Amino acid sequence: MxxxxxxxxxxxxxxxxxxxxxxxxxxxxxxxxxxxxxxxxxxxxxxxxxxxxxxxxxxxxxxxxxxxxxxxxxxxxxxxxxxxxxxxxxxxxxxxVLLSSMGNPQDYPVYWDKILINASQVTNPPIDPLREPMETKVFLGKKPAGIKKNPDGSIDTHTEPYLELNMPILFSAMSYGSISKNAHESLARAATELGTYYNTGEGGLHKDFYQYGKNTIVQVASGRFGVFKDYLDTGAAIEIKMGQGAKPGIGGHLPGAKIREDVSKTRMIPMGTDAISPAPHHDIYSIEDLRQLIFSLKEATEYKKPVIVKVAAVHNVAAIASGIARSGADIIAIDGFRGGTGAAPTRIRDNVGIPIELALAAVDQRLRDEGIRNEVSIIAAGSVRSSADAVKAIALGADAVYIGTPALLALGCHLCRSCHSGKCNWGIATQRPDLVKRLNPDVGYQRLVNLVNAWNHEIKEIMGGMGINSIEALRGNRLMLRGIGLSQKELDILGILHAGE
Amino acid sequence: MKRVYVNEDRCLGCHLCETYCAFANSGETDMVKAFKTGKDAVPRIRIEEGDGINFAVQCRHCADPLCVKGCIAGALSVNNGVIEINHDKCVGCYTCVLSCPYGCIVIDYKNGGRTVTKCELCTRNNAGEPACAANCINRAIVFEERGED
CATH class of the missing domain: 3.30.70.20 (Alpha-Beta Plaits)
Known part of the structure; x- marks a missing residue:
């Protein structure tokens, strides 16, 4: 040797x-x-x-x-x-090509850690969430621009389809194939109990999980794996995945070894074949094309479900988001460069994309400047690591956040970043039956419920400290944030003042 | 009556239940000491494995136990539904080993096979509740009431 x-x-x-x-x-x-x-x-x-x-x-x-x-x-x-x-x-x-998994571990600035949150003193008293009502319910979708009246003088109460969440937290897209059936079951059951949503990712929906449909976001990605009428009808919302924070500009690749019988059925591809998602959607080369897909999906589901468009945070994300808002999407999900993945080329994961904090602030500002912020809700994704990050994201302008990595941590993941090997010892990122067994969904779902409930308690505590009693009053409330150790340019992009100002 | 049940879909075959059983019945309070000084007891639970299916086997505490019926020395008795063994009375004839339909009576190889031993649901040691269930890393082994008796 x-x-x-x-x-x-x-x-x-x-x-x-x-x-x-x-x-x-x-x-x-x-x-x-x-x-x-x-x-x-x-x-x-x-x-x-x-x-x-x-x-x-x-x-x-x-x-x-x-x-x-x-x-x-x-x-x-x-x-x-x-x-x-x-x-x-x-x-x-x-x-x-070097392969890696999970989020970008490189030593780039983490803007969450350079943003501080305000609290009330004297003039505007803080609120104790244990004694007073505190609202964390969130509605995602288009909001009416004004009050409209019917010809008979009554108020038009028609609303566009929306998602209702008990807390501003959803589980990120993780496909069945990249993660195990037991992991999916844990997410589905947890989302149902919590009153929020999990996301199928691009791998289709296993028939056993159709029962959790009303808490499921079904994804349509460039590979269109497992997409058919029943799938679209089952979900509460449809997400078009244009990009992923961990690997902007490239598609997915699920190795044939992970395509066993059930995954093959769910994805509707032969067993043992590699599942390769193209980098682009081959029918989308413009905002107009995107609009066609959005309305095809809406037409197919009788305009009853909101459509989410997920993009990776890249340099001109604000302009892209503006286009998406005008294309008829109800919700935009922005995935930052630290977002997780089951497998990505190392060089792409570690060098492509921009931080979610900057992307989110830029998008929110752009949509506000153009007067179309009410046309879409924004979901921030790509390394929301704690309830504090979630609060900062909401104050920067997000309606809700996707959590992927924290959910996997709840299931036992230790971020060894070896998902692509398919030998996950925790039964998460594997399809080997003996390993999948190691994740008991009865335990897993409870841990997910605990985690999100704990975060939600903390969100309420932090909001209470600021004297705010509803998420609605926190969204885009950048006066509640101050930067620390940031340059004027960074502060300008984030739209916040420096600590002390 | 609460019994120990095993869900073979969840059992990983890690054998930790055997380790915890051996420790619980060792009389020691430190696991390292129990094993390093040879005081670890013969595990009364045993993992059967093969072909991707594993499960733990231990005394079912039958309502009408053949082992008790067959015991020639009166060493086996039923106390509040738990089948107990009196090691002082056991003569090591292994009649119970042969008669147990589940293969749950364990020969105590630590004393050269002079007696047998068996699961007593941790009622006669200091574990509190059955150590196999309490320490199962995948909650495959559970100690619960299923109203079977």
């Missing part, structure tokens, strides 16, 4: 004073890192296969394990990081 140019990324540290050789780690590691050696009567590790998913650490009954970064260091360079060198070695070995 030729020389391997780089060492294992992680080191498995086993405290042999504690290890009782129960072999649970060995049985639970799909990467086959742990092995029992009868001659040594000892557990051994193959460090180079470890992806740091923390499954073994979490289940070890005697806390004998920890996974640490391998401290072996290449000669330091501020220009060529060890990571960059290893990636080049990898490509020199394979000749392939």
């Amino acid at each position: 030729p020389v391997n140019f780089f060492p294992a990324e992680f080191e498995v540290v086993r405290n042999s004073d504690r290890c009782i050789k129960c072999r649970a780690c060995e049985r639970q590691c799909s990467n086959e890192v742990h092995i029992y050696d009868a001659d040594f009567d000892k557990m051994l590790s193959r460090d180079n296969q470890c992806v740091d998913c923390q499954r073994c650490v979490s289940i070890c009954p005697v806390s004998a394990l920890k996974i640490v970064p391998n401290e072996n260091a290449f000669r330091k360079s501020a220009n060529y990081s060890q990571q960059l060198m290893i990636e080049n070695y990898r490509q020199a070995g394979s000749g392939g």
Whole structure:
């Protein structure tokens, strides 16, 4: 075997004073890192296969394990990081495009962390959400521009179709195929119990989940996998996916190994074939074309369902959003460059797109300037990591936020970013039946419900602190935000003042 | 009566129930100490696995138990629905092992097979509730009332 140019990324540290050789780690590691050696009567590790998913650490009954970064260091360079060198070695070995999963981990500024939230003192008293009513209900869709009267003088009460959410949080699009059936079931049941929505992603809807239809957003993406009349009719809303924050400008690629019987049926493609979504929708090359698809979908569903258009946050996102608002869409979802993915080329994920905070502020401002903000609702996506991020997003102008990564964390994900291997030890991003089993939907759905309820409590607390008792009064209320450590340009784009101003 | 049930769709075959059972019946309060000093008991629960299906097997605490009927030494008895074993009376004839239709009586290999042992739903140790169910990482093993008796 030729020389391997780089060492294992992680080191498995086993405290042999504690290890009782129960072999649970060995049985639970799909990467086959742990092995029992009868001659040594000892557990051994193959460090180079470890992806740091923390499954073994979490289940070890005697806390004998920890996974640490391998401290072996290449000669330091501020220009060529060890990571960059290893990636080049990898490509020199394979000749392939580097693949990654989950959100962009690079050290770009996180604007959420440079924005601070206001609170009331003296003149405008804060509100205690435990004692006074606090409204987090949100309606997504077109809002009437004014009051219209019927010929007989009565008020026209017709409204465009809308989504009603108990809290300004929805689960992001994650396809069946990229995540397991048990993960989907957890999301569907949680959305139903919470009174919000989950999103099928582009993989179609498994027939077992049609029962959760009224809390389902069905997606139509460039591959059109699993799209047919019943699918559209079942969902509460239809989302046209034009782009994804993790990989703007390119389509998806679900490897054939993940297309087993059920996924193949749901996606309506042969078993074992790669599911490749084209980069563009081949029938959309202009806003007019987009309008045609929006109205085709509306026509097919008798104008009863709102249509969402999801785009990645890119340089001219504000102009694009303006076009979308004029194309007849009811809701625009903007996905920032830190959004998650089940697989994306590393270079694209790490270098393409812009932060959601800036994109969101720019879009909201543009739509307001053009007087069409009421024509669409905005969903912000792409790394809303906590309830505080959600509050900041809403104050920047979002109607609601999509959460993907936090939902996966609730299901056990440890962000090892190896989804593309299909060997997820937590039973989330895998189709291997023995691994899928590891996610018990009875447990998973409850954890999702807990997470979102906890966030919602926090949102109420933060709003109460500001003296605001409804989400409606927080939306676009940028006076509630202050920047810290930001340049004047950044503040201008975000439309907020600096702390102290 | 509350019993231990196993959902084979959820069982991962990690064998941790066996580990926790062995610890719960060891009399030790620290798992590392129990295993390192050889005080870990023979697990009274056993994972059967193969062909992608795994499940844990332990005493069903039958309403009309064949093991108790067959015991020649009077070592097995029913106490509040729980089938208990008196290790002092057991003579190691294995009649119960042969008569149990579920294969749930375990030969205590730790004492050279002189006696048998079995699940007593953790009623006679300090675990509180059955340790297998309490510690199952995928909630495949549950301890619940299903009104079967």
